[in-house]
Amino acid sequence: MKRVTSFIVCVFGTINFAVSQHMVADLKVQGNKKLKTSFVKRISKIKSGMVLDSAMIAEDIKLLKRLPGVAHAYFQVFPADDEGLYNVFYNIEDNFTIIPSANVYTTNDDEFAYRLGLYEFNLFGQNITFGGFYQKDIYSSYGINFRAPFLFTRHIGLAINYQDLTTQEPVFFNNTTADYKYNNASIEVLGLYQFNFNNRLEFGLNYFTEDYQYKFGATDPAVPLELRVKKLMYKGIYEYNNIDYFYQYLSGFRSQLNLQYVTTRDETLPEFLIGWNDFSYFLRVGEKGNWANRLRLGLATNNDSPFAPFAVDNNLNIRGVGNLIDRGTGAIVLNTEYRHTLYEKDWFVLQGNAFVDAGSWRNPGGDFGDFGDSQNVRIYPGLGLRFIHKKIFNAIFRIDYGYGITPDATQGFVFGIGQYF
Template sequence: MKQLITITLLCLTFAHAQEYKVADLKVQGNKKLKTSFVKKISNIKAGVVLDSSVIEADIKLLKRLPSIAHAYYQVFPAGDNSYNVFYNIEENFTIIPSANVYTTNDDEFAYRLGLYEFNLFGQNMTFGGFYQKDIYSSYALNFRAPYLFSRQLGLAINYQDLTTQEPVFFDNTTADYKYNNNSTEVLALFQLNFNNRFEIGVNYFTEDYEYKFGAISPDIPQELRVHKLLYKLIYEYNTLDYDFQYVEGFRSILNFQYVTSRNETQLPDFLIGWNDFQYFKRFGAKGNWANRLRLGVATNNDTPFAPFSVDNNLNIRGVGNTIDRGTAAIVLNTEYRQTLYEKGWFSLQGNAFVDAGSWRNPGGDFGDFSESQNIRVYPGIGLRFIHKRIFNAIFRIDYGIGITDNSTQGLVFGIGQYF
């Protein structure tokens, strides 16, 4: 029936689009998600020309929302050369716990536990936070409402108090510092059109470094507290199309930041930017190839507090907890996901991956990318336990094994796909 309705609509659109109008948009299947919200963000409205391309774009947008597991449409005659359009919604359960756990063969153990509501007030708003234990305790609160003011304009507010033990690298030695980052961020969210969106805002934060143990140097402070202001711009180009756990298409996310210190005599201002290129391809009914390439560069200050880190939970599975830093980075993550079992709401995926990356040393040059001590290559395998009716309810287990010099190996647990 759906295929017949779709074919009929296509014929009507391409033959006499100007003669047929939308009598009404009706929303079915939604329970928690407000009908008024679906109509607010949809381009199909009563009185507009019946256009299959506009309807398809609306459906793709709906399937990207955390609150929706799946969506499809139907079209029925309403008389007088007009048609009723029905958007059929299959909702996600959206009050979701989050968890990330990671270990290495060096007996490192850290975890992050959170709880988020992804459909607050039925308006597709996200609110929640997390608690993290990585030697020290940390927490954060996040609010995000991309359609708060209109289909195009929204708001995000984030607060974070993050404390970790961070290695600092200098003169071929290492020291460990207790690092605290306390930040408040406000972002304006703007969706230009279906494929393009922007975020722009400001983040005020305080960084606090306290020496714990390891090497010392008269040039490296053992205590450092600095107030900073960060101006942020994010641009995303997105053509991804979702079908439950499967993804196809291309996405590019550019993140550019300018950071200025409020303590003028301590740390210089710097720029940092990176771009994530993501490409997903379906293979047959059950295969999915996923790729992420990150290119990042920052002001090349010769400092042990360089911004790009090599880390288990960020970029290289199995490598360990912040084992190196740099002022530029190239990271490639590629994996093939195969559905091994699927019935009703449950799906089991297996995956094989390769994570690889290299970094520019602080104060170094781009030739550092080819230095063997900066290159990390970690192949591995994993499993995904997926609940298809709960947003992001993907429990993942990955085991990465390093094949480059001085490598480690380890497990990485988490909620959601790695990328």
């Protein structure tokens, strides 16, 4: 009898608790101009008729602030006409999202390369990215990109990428170097799946052709002067993201794991597995400071090949080092910098930064001891400036100057759009 009584009390207590909850009468979106209200409601967890949940609202706001089309977002809650019902207002500050991109890099060897692009990051007001780029790095290259993370549902999207890249690549073998004209033409299709607010997955295929043509430098009978290989890549990306955005300031942690398995029928460029993880950590320092860090740990199948997958490059990992100066089958790279707001007025921000980029690589066919070899270690401290428009997505023009302090180091400027990492 006691059990029955306890059950009845528990049931009626639960019903009474549910009835006493504040409920959502409607979700209203205001302030947005280009970003569609229907899209905001579709990706938001809070819905009409649900229990008013402050944690769920906070999660929606963090998601909105991550969108390229949103400069800032906040919420308000007001009682509706009926008792116990509340209207939730999501207030949106739109970003301008048709954005040019530019990356320029030089070294003290008078090396000069650039990439220019134009992207729409909020196509049709649906958070769809579409655009392309042109690159001049001795040779001309181009690419076209489409990415719609919420194309089908709040959790499922699609990305399609095409690129035709041509560069002059150094190939390292027997302590000598040769330069090749390298072309990579690829088409990639990825499915995008977001498990929840913090966790997402990308998976798909990349079909590409690699073409190497000898230009000048050392030769070896074991290294072909011309090589054209068709390859198929199985690609997966898993990301945990707990970054919170407040205009130019970031705080929190992100981890992104990339895994790729490349198949081929050519023994000169054998199939291989490659994986790397980027760990990023951001910390607000006072009112105007931001400490930013990125650690990359990567390994690939340790083939003794001059065409190793991990590159040492100005525009990828070490500012001031030069354009693709070395390759390896493993990489450890740390980028750390302190960003400080020097001036802020309305939409404009001038930010200064001091950084240290450091890394080491495993030689093709080598061992883990290569990471400690002084010839493979590169350390480049430097200074930079950021010119930021707060109401235009990724409108950060950066200038960095890196100066190498390890043996045979170079120095140089790196220009670009967006933070380096």
